[in-house]
Amino acid sequence: MSSSIEPYTHLTVLQFAAASGAALSFLAAFWLQFQISGRRRAALQNASVKSTVPISPNWAVGNGVFLTTLLLISRMVDAHRITLPLSDYFDAFLLLGLVLSLLWAYLRWTRHLWALATFLLPMIFALMVLGIVLGLSGVKHFGAHNPWVAAHIASVLLGTASFAAGCVGGITYLLADRRLKKRGQAGWDLFALPSLASIEKFTRHAIVLGFALLTLAAITGIFRAVRDPQLMGRHWYFSPKVLLTAVVWLVYGSLLNMRFVPILRGARCAWLSIIGFALLMTVFALML
Amino acid sequence: MENIIPSETSVLMVGLNHRTAPVRLREALAFSDQAAEEALLAFKQRFPSSEVIIISTCNRVELYAAPHGSPLPTADELVAFLADNRGVASAEAGGSIYRMQQQAVVEHLFNVVSSLDSLVLGETQILSQVKHAYQRAAAVQAVGPVFHALFQRSFAAAKDVHEQTGLGDGHVSVASVAVDLLRGVFDGFNDKTVLLVGAGKMAALMLQHLMAVHPGRTIVTNRTAEKSAEMAGRYRLESADFSRLHELLTAADIVLTSTGSPVPVITTEMLKPLMKARQYRPLVIVDIAVPRDVDSQVARLGNVYLYNIDDLERVAQNNRGQRGAKVDLSREIIQRHIADFMHFLAARNTGPVVKALYHHCRQISDQELDALLAANPEFSESQKQAVRKMAHRLVGKILHVPVTELTTQEVHHRRIHLAGAIQELFHLLPPESPRSEPEKTPEDKSGG
Numbered sequence: 001m002s003s004s005i006e007p008y009t010h011l012t013v014l015q016f017a018a019a020s021g022a023a024l025s026f027l028a029a030f031w032l033q034f035q036i037s038g039r040r041r042a043a044l045q046n047a048s049v050k051s052t053v054p055i056s057p058n059w060a061v062g063n064g065v066f067l068t069t070l071l072l073i074s075r076m077v078d079a080h081r082i083t084l085p086l087s088d089y090f091d092a093f094l095l096l097g098l099v100l101s102l103l104w105a106y107l108r109w110t111r112h113l114w115a116l117a118t119f120l121l122p123m124i125f126a127l128m129v130l131g132i133v134l135g136l137s138g139v140k141h142f143g144a145h146n147p148w149v150a151a152h153i154a155s156v157l158l159g160t161a162s163f164a165a166g167c168v169g170g171i172t173y174l175l176a177d178r179r180l181k182k183r184g185q186a187g188w189d190l191f192a193l194p195s196l197a198s199i200e201k202f203t204r205h206a207i208v209l210g211f212a213l214l215t216l217a218a219i220t221g222i223f224r225a226v227r228d229p230q231l232m233g234r235h236w237y238f239s240p241k242v243l244l245t246a247v248v249w250l251v252y253g254s255l256l257n258m259r260f261v262p263i264l265r266g267a268r269c270a271w272l273s274i275i276g277f278a279l280l281m282t283v284f285a286l287m288l
Numbered sequence: 289m290e291n292i293i294p295s296e297t298s299v300l301m302v303g304l305n306h307r308t309a310p311v312r313l314r315e316a317l318a319f320s321d322q323a324a325e326e327a328l329l330a331f332k333q334r335f336p337s338s339e340v341i342i343i344s345t346c347n348r349v350e351l352y353a354a355p356h357g358s359p360l361p362t363a364d365e366l367v368a369f370l371a372d373n374r375g376v377a378s379a380e381a382g383g384s385i386y387r388m389q390q391q392a393v394v395e396h397l398f399n400v401v402s403s404l405d406s407l408v409l410g411e412t413q414i415l416s417q418v419k420h421a422y423q424r425a426a427a428v429q430a431v432g433p434v435f436h437a438l439f440q441r442s443f444a445a446a447k448d449v450h451e452q453t454g455l456g457d458g459h460v461s462v463a464s465v466a467v468d469l470l471r472g473v474f475d476g477f478n479d480k481t482v483l484l485v486g487a488g489k490m491a492a493l494m495l496q497h498l499m500a501v502h503p504g505r506t507i508v509t510n511r512t513a514e515k516s517a518e519m520a521g522r523y524r525l526e527s528a529d530f531s532r533l534h535e536l537l538t539a540a541d542i543v544l545t546s547t548g549s550p551v552p553v554i555t556t557e558m559l560k561p562l563m564k565a566r567q568y569r570p571l572v573i574v575d576i577a578v579p580r581d582v583d584s585q586v587a588r589l590g591n592v593y594l595y596n597i598d599d600l601e602r603v604a605q606n607n608r609g610q611r612g613a614k615v616d617l618s619r620e621i622i623q624r625h626i627a628d629f630m631h632f633l634a635a636r637n638t639g640p641v642v643k644a645l646y647h648h649c650r651q652i653s654d655q656e657l658d659a660l661l662a663a664n665p666e667f668s669e670s671q672k673q674a675v676r677k678m679a680h681r682l683v684g685k686i687l688h689v690p691v692t693e694l695t696t697q698e699v700h701h702r703r704i705h706l707a708g709a710i711q712e713l714f715h716l717l718p719p720e721s722p723r724s725e726p727e728k729t730p731e732d733k734s735g736g
Contacts, residue, residue, distance in 0.1 A: 040452060040453070040454070176472070179472075180469070180472050180473060180593050181587065181593065183587070183594075183595055183599040183602075192454075192457065193472070195471060195472055195473060195474060195475050196472070196473050196474075196570060197473065197474050197475040197570075198475050201475070262564075262567035262568045263564075263568060265567070265568040265569070265591060266568060266570065266590055266591040267590055267591070268590070
C-alpha cells in the first residue's frame, strides 16, 4: 500500500447497520423460500395450512440489493470517487454480493435452474457477513487508483463471484445426488432440484470463468509484486498467500480438465468446487 | 323513466371434450387457426355486441361468449353456430355438447386452464393453448373488457395452482415415475443410449414410456437371441448378443432390466471396472425384474443410480397419496379467483346505478349547500369548506351500506332487483344525461 494514499474512512454505524440489514435480507429470502416449500408440503397434508408466506422472497432480495446499492453510493461519496468504490474488503464484498444478486435474478427466472438461485442466497449472506467482519477488523486499503491494482482487484472480485457460484453448484449437485440415491424415501419432494447434468454444466461454466479471472488476477498480482518489491518482500513467492493461491489455481485447473481426468466427474467434482472455494476464502483470511 | 341498469353482462359457454364426445365428433368440430379466426369474425358479424373466444385443442372445442346487448345469443344459438360453422348437424353434436352460463362458465374455464379438467392432470400445455386462443380472439377485436378480465384471471389462477400445489409434478404410474427419475439425472435424451436387458412384457411396457423421451439409441439384449430380435423388430430397436453385455453396459446411459434370471445379472464386481471405461458417466439402472437382476450394492457406486420396482412403486404411491390433496388445494385456489372475478362482474353490472345514485345525492347536497351559503354570507372561506366537506362525508356515509349491499350481492336476480328498486325509488337518471347537471365535486370515497 502506498503511503501517499489517505487512510480510508472507517465503517460508520449507519453503514454497518445498512450492511447488516442487506445481509439479513438475503438470509431472510432464503428462509422465506424454505418456508414456502415447507408450507406447500404441509398444505398437502392439512388443508387448513396456508401455503403462502406474508412477504415474497423476491421482495427480501430486492430489499438487500437496494440497501447494498445505497451503501455503495455512500461509500463512493465518502471516498470522493465517481467510479465504483473498491477501496477495501468491505467494498469488495458488498460488490461481490451485488454481482451474485444479479446472478440470482438470472437463475430465479431460468425455470430449470430455479433451485440454484435459492442456494445462492446463503452464499451472498455469508460473503456479506465476511465483508462486514473485514470492514470492522481494521481497514486495509487497496490503493485501487493504480490500473494494475484495479485490474487485479476486479479480476479477484469477479473470479471469487464465479467460484462462489461454482461452490453453490457443487453443494446443489451433492444434494441432488443424495436425493437420487435415496430412491424415493422420505424428503423426496420438498424442493424441486435441477437435473444433475444441468447443475454440472452450470458449475463447469462458473469454474471456467472463475479460472480465467483467477489466472488474470495471478498475472497482475505477480506483476505488481515484481514491480514493487516493498509490497510483499523479496521472497514474495514463498508467502502463504501466494502458495495457497497456487494451490487454489491447481484445484480449479484440475476441475477444468475433468474430461481428461474422468474420475473427477460427478460428486468428486462437486466436492472439489467446494474445497477450492474454501481455500480461496482462506487466502482472503490470510490477507487480514 | 329511462332504464339505466345495463343489460346484465352474462357469460355463456358451449363445448365438448374428451369425456362427452367421441374423437370423431371432436375432430369434426375442431378449428384450425384460420378457421377459428373466420368463425370469430362471423360470430362478431352476427352478434356485434358480444365478446367471443374459441378454444380448440385435440381434447376439447369450446365457444365462450359474453353478450353485452341485443341481439343476445342463447346457448342453443351458440350450439347451432358452432355446428353450422363446422358443417356438422346440430342434432348430431347437440347430445355431446355441454352448455353453461355465469359462474359455472368461470369455474369451468379456471379448471380447464389449471388443467384440472385435462386428460393428464396437471399438464401445462393447455395453458399455452388457451393463451393462444385468447390472443387469436384479441387480434380480431373479439375480446372486450369482460373476457380480458376473465381470461387474464384464469391465467393467474393457473399460475397459482401450478406454483402452490405442484399439480403437474409426480406421476402415478411406475413407468412414468421411472422417466421422472431419468429427468433428474439427464438434461436431454437425444445423445443417450438405452439398453434393455431382457425382452419380457414388463420391459415392453416400460420401453413404450422410455421411447416417449426419444433416446438417441436403444439396444435390446436377451439370453434368447430370437426374443431380442423379435422385440427389436417390433419396436425398431437394435438387437445385440447377450455375450456383449460388458461392452453394452459401457456404452449405455440408461439400463432397463427385466430378465427372469434367478441370480443377479449385473453385479458390483462387474460394473466397478466398467465405470472407468465409461469415464464415470452417470448410469441409471431401472430394475423391474423379480427376483432382482441387479445386485443392490451397485447403488453404492458413484454416479450409478439404481431403482428397483419397489422404489418406483414407493414414489408412485407417494404421488398418488398427494394427488387428491393437490386437487383439493387447487380447487380452493380457483374458488378464490372465481370470487374475485364474480365480484368484478357484479361491480361492472351495477356500476351505472351506483354512479347515478351518488350523482343524484350529491346534486341534492350541493343545491342545499348553495342555498345555505347564499343565506349566510358571513361564513368565512374555511367555514364554507368545512360545511362542504361535512355534506360530502354525510352523503358517502349514508350511501355506503346500500351500495355495498348492492355490489356484493352474489345472487344474480336479487342484484338486478335491488338495482331496479334503487333506480325507481330515487328516480335516477344517467349522470351523462343532458337533463342532469354536471358533477360539481369528485366522488367522496372516504365516506363510502
